[in-house]
Amino acid sequence: MIRILSTARTEFRIALRNRWVAIAMVLMAVFSLVLSMAGSSPTGGLGVDRLSVTVASLTSLSVYLIPLLALLMSFDAIAGETERGTMSLLLAYPIARWEILVGKLLAHLTILSLAVVLGHGLAAGVALSKDETSLAGLPAMLRLSWSSVLLGATFLGAGYALSSLSRRPSGAAGLAIGLWLGLVVLYDLVLLSVIVADNGGWFTTQAFPVALLANPADAFRLFNLTASGATAAAAGVGGAADAIPLWQSLASVLLWPLAALALAAAAFRKVTP
Amino acid sequence: MTSTLTISALTKRFGEVAALTGVSLSVAPGERVALLGHNGAGKSTLMKIILGLIPATSGEVTICDATPGSQAARRSVAYLPENAAFHPALTGLEQIRHYLALRGEDQSQAMPLLEKVGLAQAARRRIGTYSKGMRQRVGLAQALIGHPRLLVLDEPTSGLDPVSRREFYALLDDLAAHGASILLSSHALTEVEARTDRIVILSKGRLVAEGSLPDLRRCADLPVALHVTARNGYASDIARALPGAILVNGALHLTCPQSHKLQALSLIAGLGDKVADLEVLPPSLEDLYAHFSQQAAQ
Numbered sequence: 004m005i006r007i008l009s010t011a012r013t014e015f016r017i018a019l020r021n022r023w024v025a026i027a028m029v030l031m032a033v034f035s036l037v038l039s040m041a042g043s044s045p046t047g048g049l050g051v052d053r054l055s056v057t058v059a060s061l062t063s064l065s066v067y068l069i070p071l072l073a074l075l076m077s078f079d080a081i082a083g084e085t086e087r088g089t090m091s092l093l094l095a096y097p098i099a100r101w102e103i104l105v106g107k108l109l110a111h112l113t114i115l116s117l118a119v120v121l122g123h124g125l126a127a128g129v130a131l132s133k134d135e136t137s138l139a140g141l142p143a144m145l146r147l148s149w150s151s152v153l154l155g156a157t158f159l160g161a162g163y164a165l166s167s168l169s170r171r172p173s174g175a176a177g178l179a180i181g182l183w184l185g186l187v188v189l190y191d192l193v194l195l196s197v198i199v200a201d202n203g204g205w206f207t208t209q210a211f212p213v214a215l216l217a218n219p220a221d222a223f224r225l226f227n228l229t230a231s232g233a234t235a236a237a238a239g240v241g242g243a244a245d246a247i248p249l250w251q252s253l254a255s256v257l258l259w260p261l262a263a264l265a266l267a268a269a270a271f272r273k274v275t276p
Numbered sequence: 277m278t279s280t281l282t283i284s285a286l287t288k289r290f291g292e293v294a295a296l297t298g299v300s301l302s303v304a305p306g307e308r309v310a311l312l313g314h315n316g317a318g319k320s321t322l323m324k325i326i327l328g329l330i331p332a333t334s335g336e337v338t339i340c341d342a343t344p345g346s347q348a349a350r351r352s353v354a355y356l357p358e359n360a361a362f363h364p365a366l367t368g369l370e371q372i373r374h375y376l377a378l379r380g381e382d383q384s385q386a387m388p389l390l391e392k393v394g395l396a397q398a399a400r401r402r403i404g405t406y407s408k409g410m411r412q413r414v415g416l417a418q419a420l421i422g423h424p425r426l427l428v429l430d431e432p433t434s435g436l437d438p439v440s441r442r443e444f445y446a447l448l449d450d451l452a453a454h455g456a457s458i459l460l461s462s463h464a465l466t467e468v469e470a471r472t473d474r475i476v477i478l479s480k481g482r483l484v485a486e487g488s489l490p491d492l493r494r495c496a497d498l499p500v501a502l503h504v505t506a507r508n509g510y511a512s513d514i515a516r517a518l519p520g521a522i523l524v525n526g527a528l529h530l531t532c533p534q535s536h537k538l539q540a541l542s543l544i545a546g547l548g549d550k551v552a553d554l555e556v557l558p559p560s561l562e563d564l565y566a567h568f569s570q571q572a573a574q
């Protein structure tokens with residue numbers, strides 16, 4: 004336990020000095036504030052409270068921002084130590100590999116959680132101050148917060164796995180950006196284009212829901228939109244939220260972090276310094 | 277006395293390439309052993325196997341009755357990797373406190389450890405501002421944590437100035453006097469010559485020579501060099517008396533096999549007043565190293 008905590012403390016300190024803590028908090032705060040301010044215009048006609056609309060906007064933002072922050076913090080975790088020559092030293096110490104991984108995860112997850120709590124707190128504050136009925140949207144906001152942290156854990160795990168697989172931090176950074184582009188940006192575009200080509204056939208009815216659940220970012224969006232009943236405010240792939248039961252997207256949101264961390268542990272086990 | 281480190285018939289292959297072939301070696305408590313070899317001779321591979329970082333293909337290694345990489349072995353072994361660059365964002369003090377925590381030691385020992393390696397002044401500065409020699413000292417400080425039974429040091433004095441090297445070897449002497457075994461690799465043969473009990477020469481993954489410096493000299497049987505300085509005017513007399521001698525900068529240089537050394541000395545002593553000075557130069561470790569490496573190559 005001491006070993007894990009010391010690793011986490013050291014990693015947190017490094018992130019603090021590398022400005023990652025500041026970058027994550029400022030990004031989340033600024034975007035959340037902008038969205039909660041700008042979210043006011045469409046409320047009138049929809050008949051939902053202001054906070055619920057903010058949650059829908061924040062969901063779309065988090066899908067992009069949280070994975071990016073998580074990957075940026077994690078890509079250097081293993082490859083960086085290998086390149087500096089400290090990995091062989093660390094592995095010669097009486098610390099297990101999983102303890103190293105858990106220590107780093109603890110630090111990075113704390114930073115993400117701080118950023119999420121700050122951003123969402125500010126957004127909720129703005130919504131509540133302008134619209135008293137916003138209290139109704141609070142459960143949705145809390146759900147968005149904890150699922151954001153789980154989404155972060157998933158991409159942290161993926162980042163550690165990529166960092167273990169590449170010999171250099173620059174290679175790991177490339178893989179991380181590739182993963183982000185692939186899962187968060189291109190994945191939905193490909194799905195949409197296949198649906199258009201499929202024209203309501205087998206893919207649209209059978210494969211599409213599975214494809215959405217298989218992607219942690221899409222599952223996160225589905226879960227939050229379905230749970231808050233905010234599908235009306237969502238566009239694009241999010242519009243499919245009605246078709247997939249809540250328990251399925253919840254399962255994906257809960258299982259992905261475990262799967263990603265298991266992947267990271269397996270990849271790290273193969274690292275020979 | 278039982279050995280701290282025992283290696284028997286160790287072989288390591290990377291695919292088709294044999295990195296180590298049938299290496300056997302043991303290090304007793306308090307013994308300082310130097311591992312010499314060209315780049316790629318297998319020194320670092322041997323060290324990584326001892327540390328349990330990579331598995332051996334065949335053969336056996338035991339450290340204090342434990343297998344490499346086991347919790348017990350890792351607790352009793354300290355390691356200094358070659359060219360370790362610690363995270364530039366941490367201070368020396370923070371880095372050592374972290375390593376103390378990983379070994380389950382009291383973190384308040386960090387400052388005394390840094391004092392021991394002469395880094396107390398820079399302890400609160402970030403490692404990013406350190407010179408190479410200072411980073412090497414951070415590495416040394418972490419290797420001193422706890423009471424390691426075996427220290428595995430890969431090129432420990434690279435980047436250190438001559439005074440720091442002397443201080444470093446004084447630290448090692450102290451550790452060895454308290455029963456720690458030391459296995460170090462180095463390219464600086466002259467410092468190894470004076471500061472270790474035993475020398476092991478690796479060449480292309482094979483152990484080609486092992487022993488104390490006098491042992492290796494006897495075994496190699498390289499010629500001894502004698503430098504004779506003549507009194508004014510007697511140089512040609514001496515040159516006549518010592519066939520094979522050549523005149524270099526006013527001194528006569530002569531080489532003879534080990535077995536003829538005493539004979540040559542008595543011959544020179546017989547020249548009496550004509551000789552101003554005499555120097556006997558045994559083969560250096562450089563010569564021995566070159567000899568054993570070449571012999572292995574043939």
